[in-house]
Amino acid sequence: MSASSPFDPRLAEAGRTPTLAVLVGIFMVTITPFVAGLVQGQTADWVRNLLYAVATAVLLYNVWRGSVWAWRLTIGFCMVAGLVIFVVGMLAGSVAWQGWIVSGAGLIYLLLGTALVGTAVIRSFLDSRWTDRRKTLRRKS
Template sequence: MAAPSPFNAQQAEAGRTPTLAVLLGIFMVTITPFVAGLVQGQTADWLRNLLYAFATAVLLYNVWRGSVWAWRLTVGFCMVAGLVVFVIGMLAGSVAWQGWVVSGAGLAYLLLGTALVGTAVIRAFLDARWAARGRQLRGRA
């Protein structure tokens, strides 16, 4: 038997907008290099980058729908990518100022991933989605 959720329905409803903002933030940080490359006329890897953007959108959509596994993958990817991008940006920052911008993107990943885990209203919203999705999946079986 599952333990009852520590979050109430009011908190869950209040978490709708912050959850959407965090998921859109993750998507924007992910596609920014692709869009910047397109603006600069770099179209060599556009198909691969478009595939990455689509895969990211599908993953984040599944988080929104209430998939626990998609949430876990998203948080894991945010933490790993955030650390790697931050370190690469720090190394590049010793040579050019653009490295500091890359480090900022790494920090953005870390902060957004942490928000998915540590913000009470976001967790309440996702917990409500997880419960609803669990009921829906059990109803199909």
């Protein structure tokens, strides 16, 4: 991990809002089926879904705090979930129009996950968080 980031550290402060927007977007896409089910009165699996929502919030909060492992997990989950959801939506879209909405959710996951990696201001902000966190952990030990 000694390789320096190719991103400009001067962009770090400009990346605060886009990073927060992407993390909130990932959370919103993740909990939308749970909330939609609750609105429709489907409360059978509400405990499990609530645990998923809390686990997602904790993971994304750790990304915000500057945890590299949480960032890597989030990217992996976004890519895998996005691809699976997109394919399932495409298959369902051949039978009912609602499948295209599901495919759209898969694309949103893919786009948000890619934004965490490929957007210069977001990456610079996260790099500054990682550096600050690394310094804090070194002082504690």
